[in-house]
Amino acid sequence: MKIVKYFIGLCLTVLFICNGSINVRASEPVTDINDFKWYEYSDGTVTITDYIGTDETIVIPSEIEGKKVTSIDFHNLWNSHFVDVTLPNTIQAIGDRAFVNCESLKNINLPNGITDIGKYAFNGCIALKNINLPNSLKNISQYAFGRCSSLTSITIPDSVTSIGNGVFVGCSSLTSITIPNSVTSIGDGAFNTTLDDTGFTIHANPNSYARTYAEQNGIKFKCLDTHSWDEGSVISNATATNDGTKIYTCTACKIKKTEKIPKLGLPKKGKLIAETKSKSAYKVTKSSSKNGTVELTKVDKSKSSITVPSTITVDGIDYKVTSVSKNASKNNKKLKKITIGKNVKTIGANAFYGCKNLKTIVVQSTQIKTIGKNTFKGIYSKAKIKVPKNRFKSYKKLFNKKGLKKTIKIIK
Ligand SMILES: [Zn+2]
Incomplete structure (x- = not known):
């Protein structure tokens, strides 16, 4: 009996130690990995495919069983209830329909390293107000942010070269999008919402494709960093004793600026x-x-x-x-x-x-x-x-x- 007792005691000690180490891990803000379902690719990386827990705040681990988590593919999560999602910086892609119709989702970080956002990835995330797109992003596939009706503004990073069809369709609160010079194509119906009512404005540089797109589609346009000033027109000529004024108009956003024409000074005797x-x-x-x-x-x-x-x-x-x-x-x-x-x-x-x-x-x-x-x-x-x-x-x-x-x- 003594030996048995001792054995049990040893087991409890081991358990305590194990528990201790587990507790240390659990104190990191990582959601219990048993609440996730995942799929392992042949290259040994893992994609998360489902969340079966009930937490409103979830933190995706960077590794599962020693394997790197590189993508999210939550296609089973329609109408999921979580509110805050933290992604690890091992993530490289948000899969097609990953967060589709996650109507409670308010906050999610997209770490630098993500290159692709799949089709319909955030489509129907009606509570999502803001999302920061990382500078590593290359592709935003079609309808990725469609029907994100709380989204008010978005900045496309200059790593992106095209915006797919319907990417922001039905984003009825979207009033501002900043598009870099790197974007050279914008798909059909990327923004076909009730643009006039929302005051939707594209912010870009005057020599960008985005400006051409805005003009062709009757979308309000504002210059981002630079303006494209016209030759200007003289409002009042400078005289010998008074400065004149000249007004320039930006050919892209129509903003005006006034410039002083310095006074000419009196001619010298003998001139x-x-x-x-x-x-x-x-x-x-x-x-x-x-x-x-x-x-x-x-x-x-x-x-x-x-x-x-x-x-x-x-x-x-x-x-x-x-x-x-x-x-x-x-x-x-x-x-x-x-x-x-x-x-x-x-x-x-x-x-x-x-x-x-x-x-x-x-x-x-x-x-x-x-x-x-x-x-x-x-x-x-x-x-x-x-x-x-x-x-x-x-x-x-x-x-x-x-x-x-x-x-x-x-x-x-
Ligand atoms: Zn301008």
């Missing part, structure tokens, strides 16, 4: 300004934003009638034209009529020298102080110079001093 519209040129004689002045240096020699304007505008700033430079219209045979603007004070030497067809000179300015040498020498012999009434006497004196021909008349 030549070509005025393309009137084909004339001016020189800045005083640089100022309020009371700048310029001198007319060149006229359009193809015109028979020329007006020296009272002001010109350069970069949005008005400048008074206070002088006509020497030789400005010298030997201009085309010129028949010249009008001198009201701010002119000085007409330089030879300005109209040799303009033999110049018959009419209209002086609007009452401020002329200086007329240069030979300014009107050689103009039409019976030309008429019309001057302001209140300057008739003084201008007659001033002009005649410059040796006008007697046949040229000065009139009021």
Whole structure:
């Protein structure tokens, strides 16, 4: 009896030790492996095929009987009741219909290492709100996330090149999907839900296939990292003293951005300004934003009638034209009529020298102080110079001093 007792005691001790070691393993958050059914492939790896326990939270082991668990193939689990599933990082594939119609499933991790999500894998997982797709993923097979009606947003990793038919069909809460440049095909009906009601938007880069797909299918599109700006349009031109603005529109998502056009600064004294519209040129004689002045240096020699304007505008700033430079219209045979603007004070030497067809000179300015040498020498012999009434006497004196021909008349 003593020996028997001793033997029993030994057995209990062994059991206790075994239990102890089992307890240590059980304290790891791994579901009892007896609650799983599995299938062993010829290569010695294991796929889980069923869960027969009742836990709401299950943790799939990475090994069963020393064999690596590499896939999940829960096709017997329709309408299963578990809520949280933790997968080990040995998993490489989620099989066809693995979690189909697991209507209670709310949380599942997809570890890095998974390359394939099978057909209908999560189809009908109506409680699934979020799922992170790993960067190792290559294939998302057809209808994989179909009818996941709680899913609100999803990001496709840039390891994926195609999205199969109907992958997100019936995902009625899906408002945002981010698609990388790597995706070059999207299957039929991938998103054919009531898109307009949900505000469903594809987020991708403007030069991506996803953008083309969105445009072709009338799906809202937002740029992800970069925009594709158009040439922009000027809303207000920069002036010498004020910045201008230009607005650019993204050709992909239509977002707009405003850009400042820096102010041009005032031209320096002596700067030549070509005025393309009137084909004339001016020189800045005083640089100022309020009371700048310029001198007319060149006229359009193809015109028979020329007006020296009272002001010109350069970069949005008005400048008074206070002088006509020497030789400005010298030997201009085309010129028949010249009008001198009201701010002119000085007409330089030879300005109209040799303009033999110049018959009419209209002086609007009452401020002329200086007329240069030979300014009107050689103009039409019976030309008429019309001057302001209140300057008739003084201008007659001033002009005649410059040796006008007697046949040229000065009139009021
Ligand atoms: Zn954009």
